[in-house]
Amino acid sequence: MTTVIKAPGESAAERSAGSAGPGGGKPRSDGMVLNVFSHGFLAVWAILIVLPLVWLALGSFKTDSQIGASALSWPAHWHFDAFGRAWDKGIGGYFGHTLIVLAFSVPLTMLLGSMAAYVLARYPFPGNRIIYYFFVSGAMFPVFLALVPLFFMVKRLDMLNTYQGLILVYVAYSMPFTVFFMHSFFRTLPTAVHEAAVIDGASDTRIFFQVMLPMAKPGLISVGIFNVLGQWNQYILPSVLMQPQSGSDPERYMLTQGLIQLQYQMGYETDLPVLFAGVTIAMIPMLVVYLSFQRQIQAGLTSATLK
């Protein structure tokens, strides 16, 4: 028994001892070659990721003619005026619109999604499975399939180009995934705590808000990150639903829509530094949030995919 346990350690010691000796140089040099090789490949891909982003950000300090003349030029001066112009062109407003929508749509998504998921996961009743599959099946359908009638539905409700319209649509389209994920999460929570709360005489509603939701915090964070990113980056839904309906109807573009709008506009006005500055402004908060929460974001997004 002892020999079995000792075997791997002994052999590893043998290996390293052997590779240190003159005859056994091969394994180590093999490792070295691979190490250099893998660092090389990894560094190349890292450069391919970083370089275009940095290049674009540098472009906001160049002049329009400089951008057109040569890609590899260095900014002649470090003026921030393109950022100011981009902000005036509406980037500030687009930011605000997106924040307003997400401030309501994300909490509402989480609340309604967890409520439905909780009831479906914890309370057996006739039709439970049907409603569950009904919710989850929505995750499979491409959004294009619903686009035409959705537009007319929102139009009939008189909610085209309104925040409340987009908020409700975002919540509805986030439902399948949120319900799916939270359903599997509520299933894993221990039943003993729930039973104890019942014995203490807590009502079902109170158990949900004061016992179950706090216990589901890790799941809520994962699916919350997923929803924030998904709704922040959504382009198709606002580009169909958030167009001004008449001359007096103000523009309420989302940030993604606004950037594309800015791209068209700057193509005519030949002021590319403004476009690059606009994109840089849009990227900075993502970069800050990403660097501060990168562990949670990576874990949240990947676990959300695998569920």
Next chain:
Amino acid sequence: MSQVARSKGRIGFIAGFLVLPLALYLTFVIWPYVQTFGYSFTNWSGQSPTFDFVGLENYQALMEDEVFRGALWHNLLLLVFVPVITILLALFFAFMVNAGGRSGAGGVRGVRGSAFYKIVYFFPQVLSLAILAVLFGAVYRSDAGGLLNGFLAKLGLVDPVHPVEWLNQPDLVLWCLLLVVVWHGVGFYLVLFSAAMQSVPKDIYEAALLDGAGRAQTFLRVTLPLLWDSVQTSAVYLGIAAMDMFVLVSTMTSGQFGGGPDHHSEVMATVLMRNFLYFGKSGYACAMGVVMLLLTMILSIVTLRATRRERIEF
């Protein structure tokens, strides 16, 4: 008595928790989906309140629509190449990050700075497709101001007077778009595969090492089979992304809702949107939506079936 009251209260509670989510979901998701099926059999224009039932006419027209058939072909090309290239690159880098380091007494190790690489690689995933569209629109610019042309000109691979018009070359445009999707996705799937690799117990690798397996062998015979579940899921997700492509195509290529030059980058989603919002052929657009749905469903089922292996527990 109290039992009855309790169960009555419970029904109220269940209904109360379900009513709002269900109502929203029915109004904005399910009902439009159902309507799409209905409208796909009509000649509804979207503007007029009246329409006629035309049977399968829209579907017949769809089969003869050269533009739509071209778009379908492009989607199928992307459907094959996007998942294959992204997954292979992600697996390669995940292996490098997790097992490319020096081997020592403790067996195979990850490279130094693996955390740094993962942070950098994953970042494109949090950027919106709109940002990617502007970014790569600038990278692929058709003059010396584009990053790609500027770089290749510096290396002497491209004539600076006649740079490559990446997004205006019929035979290049689709591949340029494909590279954007790969650039965007590799980091995400690398992190996904890394997490799966790290959940494989160390002693399995040690046992393989003891048996004299090399790194390549370890990867092919040990790591890959244990990762198969994640690879399968990734293939389905990437396949769905390849069926979409609307944002990139419509914003990066020429034409109304993109698709240019001369429909060489057309995908089903851009044809659908053009017919709906530009030509006002809503019924026809709905038929395209139904075809897209059927293809997505077939794709998911085929991928899950074709890649089915015996699940390995560990």
